[in-house]
Structures are given as C-alpha cells and as structure tokens.
Amino acid sequence: MVDTAAEVPSVDGRRARRARNRAAVVDAVFALIEEDEATPTVEAIAARAGVSVSSIFRYFESLDDLHQQTIEHHFARVAPLFEVPEIGEGPLDERLARYVDARLDLYEAIAPVARVARARALDAPAIARSLALARAQMAGQARTHLAPELAARTPARADDLVALVDTLTSFEAWDLLASVHGRTRAQVRRAWLTALTSLTA
CATH class of the missing domain: 1.10.10 (Arc Repressor Mutant, subunit A)
Structure with a gap:
C-alpha cells in the first residue's frame, strides 16, 4: 500500500x-x-x-532560456525605474528634468544586464521581443510626457520629435556617452537637457 x-x-x-x-x-x-x-x-x-x-x-531549456529568465527577473526587480514620475504633468522644464533623471536612474541600474540583453537579442528571438516591447513602452512615455508640445505640431512632425527624443535618451545613446566618451552623469544630464530644450522649443 x-x-x-x-x-x-x-x-x-x-x-x-x-x-x-x-x-x-x-x-x-x-x-x-x-x-x-x-x-x-x-x-x-x-x-x-x-x-x-x-x-x-x-x-x-538552454542558455538562451537562462539568459532570458535572468534578464526578465532583473527587469522585474527594477520595474519602478522604467516609469517616468508624474508623467505629462507640470511645465516643460520640469517635465524634461524628470524625464532625463528617470532615464539616467534606469540606465545606471540596468547597464550590465542591458548590455548582455542587446548582445543576446541578435540570436535569441524571445529576448529581442522583450527589448522591442520595452523600447515601445519608452517611446510611448516620451509621447505622453511631451503631449502639449506634440499637439502643436503636425502628426509627421510630432512623430519626428518622439523619435528624436527617444533615440537621444536611449540606453544605446547613454552607453555611448558614458562608456566611449567618458561623460559623467552630470555631463550627460546637462547635454540631454540642452538638446531636449532645443528640440521642444
């Protein structure tokens, strides 16, 4: 029995x-x-x-599966950093400062894993899909955060602005500035705010 x-x-x-x-x-x-x-x-x-x-x-199931699980687990840990505080609220200068600070906080927290994710995405479709979703989310945040400025433009010009802002403040741009050009956080922040102020004027 x-x-x-x-x-x-x-x-x-x-x-x-x-x-x-x-x-x-x-x-x-x-x-x-x-x-x-x-x-x-x-x-x-x-x-x-x-x-x-x-x-x-x-x-x-495989090393790709392990890497995907690691990336997803880490991104889940830092999920709050993917958000822009008080998104879309306040005058433009305050919104730009919050947006830049949020991106810098995020990139500093995820840098090692984000680099691996981008390398693995070349031959791991699941990781590539996760990155695409994250990028779409961040572009959507830029659109929401700059809604008043976008409303004053034609749809095509608004899309141009979103694409430029999203590219300028992307992880790839930050990594190039920090790793290759040796820019400090304060220097990246200053450069981004100057560029964003000019773009949204």
Missing part, C-alpha cells in the same frame, strides 16, 4: 529545492554579469550557484 501522505512532502520538498536552485542560478548569472559585464560560461554559473553543470540544463 502506497503512503500518499508521505509522498506529498517529498514532492513538495523537491519542488522547493528546484525553485531554490533555479533562483540561485539566475542570481549567479546576474552577479557574474555585474562583475565583468560579459556573458558568463555555464561552468562559472554552476560554480557560483553551487550546482552541477548538468543540473542547470534540467532547470532551464
């Missing part, structure tokens, strides 16, 4: 252990990315998480 009462805790224990190990693997990937901003090897991930290499492929 099977003791079903004894089986249930055993099954629950395995599930809990699996969930803990999956979380440990995701945390390991994130920690390794933060340390050297590169895609870590599966051996390094296993060592950091305290699991075997083979177990990683029991928890995740």
Whole structure:
C-alpha cells in the first residue's frame, strides 16, 4: 500500500529545492554579469550557484532560456525605474528634468544586464521581443510626457520629435556617452537637457 501522505512532502520538498536552485542560478548569472559585464560560461554559473553543470540544463531549456529568465527577473526587480514620475504633468522644464533623471536612474541600474540583453537579442528571438516591447513602452512615455508640445505640431512632425527624443535618451545613446566618451552623469544630464530644450522649443 502506497503512503500518499508521505509522498506529498517529498514532492513538495523537491519542488522547493528546484525553485531554490533555479533562483540561485539566475542570481549567479546576474552577479557574474555585474562583475565583468560579459556573458558568463555555464561552468562559472554552476560554480557560483553551487550546482552541477548538468543540473542547470534540467532547470532551464538552454542558455538562451537562462539568459532570458535572468534578464526578465532583473527587469522585474527594477520595474519602478522604467516609469517616468508624474508623467505629462507640470511645465516643460520640469517635465524634461524628470524625464532625463528617470532615464539616467534606469540606465545606471540596468547597464550590465542591458548590455548582455542587446548582445543576446541578435540570436535569441524571445529576448529581442522583450527589448522591442520595452523600447515601445519608452517611446510611448516620451509621447505622453511631451503631449502639449506634440499637439502643436503636425502628426509627421510630432512623430519626428518622439523619435528624436527617444533615440537621444536611449540606453544605446547613454552607453555611448558614458562608456566611449567618458561623460559623467552630470555631463550627460546637462547635454540631454540642452538638446531636449532645443528640440521642444
């Protein structure tokens, strides 16, 4: 006779252990990315998480799946930073300052994972879709935040302005300014505010 009462805790224990190990693997990937901003090897991930290499492929379908889970988990952690405070409210100069500060806070928080996401998106359709959704969301925020200025333009000119603002303040633009040109946060903020003020005048 099977003791079903004894089986249930055993099954629950395995599930809990699996969930803990999956979380440990995701945390390991994130920690390794933060340390050297590169895609870590599966051996390094296993060592950091305290699991075997083979177990990683029991928890995740592939390395692409693991990277996608890590990216999504990290972005979920910093979800509030994707929002623009008091979106669309107040005079233009205050709106521009809030918009720029929100973008800078976000990019500084997500930089290592965002770089990996963009690299992996080239051959990982799921990651590419996630990035496309995030980019569409951010362009929509620019449109909402600058609604009064856009309303004074023709639809074509309004679309031009949204595209320019979104591109100018994109992660890619920030990364180029910070990593290649060595601009500090204060310098990027000043440059962006100057450019946005000119564009929206």
